[in-house]
Amino acid sequence: MPYKEREINKLYYTMGEVTAMFGVNASQIRFYEREFDIIQPKKNKKGNRLFTQDDIANLKIIFNLVKDKGYTLQGARDYIRSNKNEVKENQRVIDSLERLKKFLVEVRDSL
Numbered sequence: 789m790p791y792k793e794r795e796i797n798k799l800y801y802t803m804g805e806v807t808a809m810f811g812v813n814a815s816q817i818r819f820y821e822r823e824f825d826i827i828q829p830k831k832n833k834k835g836n837r838l839f840t841q842d843d844i845a846n847l848k849i850i851f852n853l854v855k856d857k858g859y860t861l862q863g864a865r866d867y868i869r870s871n872k873n874e875v876k877e878n879q880r881v882i883d884s885l886e887r888l889k890k891f892l893v894e895v896r897d898s899l
Contacts, residue, residue: 800838810851820850823861849879
């Protein structure tokens with residue numbers, strides 16, 4: 789049976805890593821942290837924010853609602869509160885489709 793490498797996931801991501809992930813400024817991440825109570829990064833002794841996988845997933849949900857679907861901040865907050873399980877499931881499906889697309893593009897390029 790061939791050895792399959794596991795993907796290594798970090799426990800905490802720094803603000804710089806998160807801003808690079810989403811392609812936005814740190815001020816926008818801090819703004820969303822204040823506006824949405826589902827984003828609660830840990831802070832170390834210096835006050836640097838450390839984001840967990842849950843925080844990253846919640847940020848993906850917020851960016852999807854605000855940037856892609858055009859929700860206002862209040863509308864996104866209300867939608868997340870009323871449809872929490874549905875929103876998480878939708879984001880999980882979106883993530884898996886993005887991984888599938890990435891794989892198919894790699895296959896196409898290798899041909």
